[in-house]
Amino acid sequence: DESGVRQIFRALKQGGTTVILPDHSPHQGGELIKYFGIPLSSSNLSAKLIQKTKSKALFLYAIRNDHQGFDMVVQPIDEKIYQVDANQGTHIIYTALEKLICQYPEHYHWSYKRFKAHPKLKQIYNVPNKEAMEMVTSVRNDAITESEPL
DSSP states (O other): OHHHHHHHHHHHHTTOOOOOOTTOOOSSOOEEEEETTEEEEEOOHHHHHHHHHTOOOEEEEEEEOTTSSEEEEEEEOOGGGGTSOHHHHHHHHHHHHHHHHHHOGGGSOTTSOGGGGSGGGTTGGGSOHHHHHHHHHHHHHHHHHHHSOO
16 A cells, blocks of 8 residues: 555665565556556556666566575666656566566466456456467457557
8 A cells, every 4th residue: 555655665765675576466557568468457666666766676586496495586677677667667577577487487476367457358267278368369469459650
């Protein structure tokens, strides 16, 4: 909520650290930002906080290892995030997530139903796979067509 965001903002301005899961679906509203080519209702809060506080943004993730544990990986995010608007910054974050998921698909939390954050995909997780893929293809094709110059 708002008080939590204020606390995060204050901590970052004072040189503190916070962790934000950037791929959550907002409860209501949000900007349509492409994730795997699908425009999804998205919060641009992470990018806004990075840009307003000029905090050093790091990409942190865990990969299961062969010893029944996890290896933690910390990488810098693309420096362009400081030079673009909040929606473009969110797209930079999503692009990093997409690359990571493509690299380690078996480690992604697939039960998180992120793709229902598109108005035409609300029921995607309740239909047979073939129908779901047809829905995704249709939405992705619409997004490509809408982003083409006239």
